[in-house]
Amino acid sequence: MKHIIYLFLLSIGLVVHCHHLPGHHNDQETDENPAEHQHQHLEEGQDNKTAKCHKIAPSNADFAFTLYRQIAADGAGRNVFFSPVSISTCMAMLSLGAKSETQSQIHKGLAFNLSEIEEKEIHEGFQHLIHMLNRPKNKAEINIGNALFIEESLKVLPKFLEDAKTLYKSEGFSSNFQNATLAEKQINDYVKNKTHGKIPQAVDGLDPSTVMVLLNYIFFKGFWEHPFNTRSIREEDFFVNANTTVKVNLMFQNGHYKYLHDDDLFCTVVEIPYKGDASAFFILPDEGKMQQVEDGLMKGHLSKWGKAFQYKQLDVYIPKFSLSKSYDVKVLLQRLGVTNVFDQNADLSGIVEEGDLRVSKAIHKAVVDVHESGTEAAAVTVIQITRMSAHRPPPTVFRCDKPFLFLICDKMTNSILFFGKVMNPTEK
Template sequence: MTNRKTLITTFGFLGLCLLIWFIPSSKIQVFSILADAQALQEVSPKIFFPNKSLGKDKLVNAQMKFGFKLFSTLARQNSEQNIAVSPVSLALALSMLYNGASGTTRQEMSDVLGIKGVNLNAFNHANKTLEKSLDTNDYRGQLTIANSLWTRQGFSFRYQFLKANQEYYQAQITNLNFESSESVGIINRWVKDKTLGKIPQIIEQISNEDVLFLVNAIYFKGVWQIEFDPHLTTQQPFYLSNDRVIKFPLMSREGKYRYFETSDFQAVSLPYTGERFSLEIFLPRPDKNLKDLVSQLTVGQWKKWMGQFREQQGKLKLPRFSLSNEIDMEKALISLGMSTIFEQSSANFSKLTSRQVYVNRMKHKTLVEINEKGTQSAVTSSIRARMTSLFLPEEQFTMIVNRPFLCTIRDHKTNAIIFIGVVRKPN
């Protein structure tokens, strides 16, 4: 049999992450996708695992640290674009892949993911617990997570790798005839179904080198606890960073919000029905810039900010917008120190297969929609903190989001950040 390169492809969405593996010197492509809801048979070799344990809370902190570092890197590398990232989707996809890594590849992944020295079984168990805690579909909103592995018929994978992904990540494992033209449609239909139609397609074709697609799909939908009145939405100026001004629909509402402000920015938290999930908006002062705000993102600074929100009467104007992008993750991950997974001759995934494979591509695709009813999203992936002075807000605040801003969606039950993005030009 002729040697073929092995490719892994991963798609991550606020909802979807996909990995595709290819053969000797095969490639792995990784795609991460986020969609935001509308506001309405081999024997595994003996493996040694360190003894350091990991609980759900520590895992959330590790994901948060990884997410902030990756997001800040992407924001610097794409300084003129809107950026949207789902830390949960990206971390889950890489966690599934981590079960197949060895040697330097595994070490680099553990360093970047913030799990150095952690027992692999404990790591997988913490991910399983977090997934179970995040999954919800009731009056409080909908957040669903689904994982899958699509394997090439005739290609052998380590039993332990498949077992771990099935046991801890509830991954659906399907052995497909990749030579059949129907395989692309089968995978895309799974993605479309898991993102409720928000992401209809993740792959266009399957090459002869593709041996595995690893997919993480996340779908979120939340309805505002108090909706905006569409009759109050009006076209107003939005000031871009290049001194251009565009007209854009701004929603308007007056009431009580969780709010705080500093000398650098204003921040408001908008709860979804049930108050389990919320959207946070961070608006830099007119004389400040978004880059400096993003540079402050660390786990410690984030927790401090979350503790400063207080209920306050105010007037809010917020763009009605959708945020959609598709980002290649290789450059950002390499800059963080995860480079070997992309190297054809050096990548070590010996716990995934006995063949030589590497990650050829990693993409993160996001779709977020914010309107008068709520948010809908789907996904198919150390920064220095600067202290600022906290102002005591006046009896009533006014916050007009008419310039570039930072936004997040977080889960109050687990403290996980489902989505983080910068909006430089609303669409």
């Protein structure tokens, strides 16, 4: 009988269950493209390690847009919020213990083509990405990490533990899953602490046959480079659809922002920077074009926008909103071809020699709070194994009073940290 691994994505987390235990982690002064700026550094040889995280960035972006479309298709008319980098990091860490077709499916599901990138480069890319996102000098606070909670009697292969620690900076903890209440508290306290209280309950109802929980957490706190004035906040209408209008607190700011209208994608894009190396991209579809935008978004757009942005004086209106979402990632990954790891064909022999393991559950939880000072967001993924002047033209208005998309990106690593859609800001 296959031992089971549960994945809980909080921004991302993995939980593993076992039926039979076998034995015994704005800048407004320049309009240069951040990506081009970083590539210049690479060419100059100033930091050749940066190439490692940049090598996996296109696949991570591809995975982010593909996963978004899966989530949006399941909840037409609903808010969306998740951390693609959390989910991909967690699944990549799991792939350390996967073999044969199981491993191949995970790589393909994460949009990695092994004819273009070696497995070693994938893991080194994530190793460097984790290091870069946790850089202490960034004024935008980003904390990302991984953890393994292991049943005391489970004999995990030393190589898997060492690779998880070295490549994914995973912490390891001994757990007694026979006492499910105590194990849940141990995991939930850990995630609550790492996400600064944003996600107080990562797991609920752990199966006593669980033998391992793998999780990834991510926490983001950024202050707008130019905060919105609290006195400018007004209660305004937000047009959810043709039949529904709700009242929201609409923030206002006048200033110079990177702005463009993408004629091919039928949307307007504005970059609103945080202090430090992060930015939020607000994507406002043209009237009636949300579906076209969702269907057409792909990894090349961020680079395209970076080259086409122009600084423009704008009147920016953004609603204050808070979202809290949870997703069954197992279903989403299965649609992307990641199937073996969830059934009797699972080969996770890189984790334990004796006994079969499979992932039975994958859950992702993510929360965000966007307000006049900035943004706070967090997510976790868990896997369970069971065996902006005078004499100038009038400003352009960018008014998000209808459904819009938004991305929170780290510019140093070209990474999409969080991806969301606001259909109704009053729905939590």
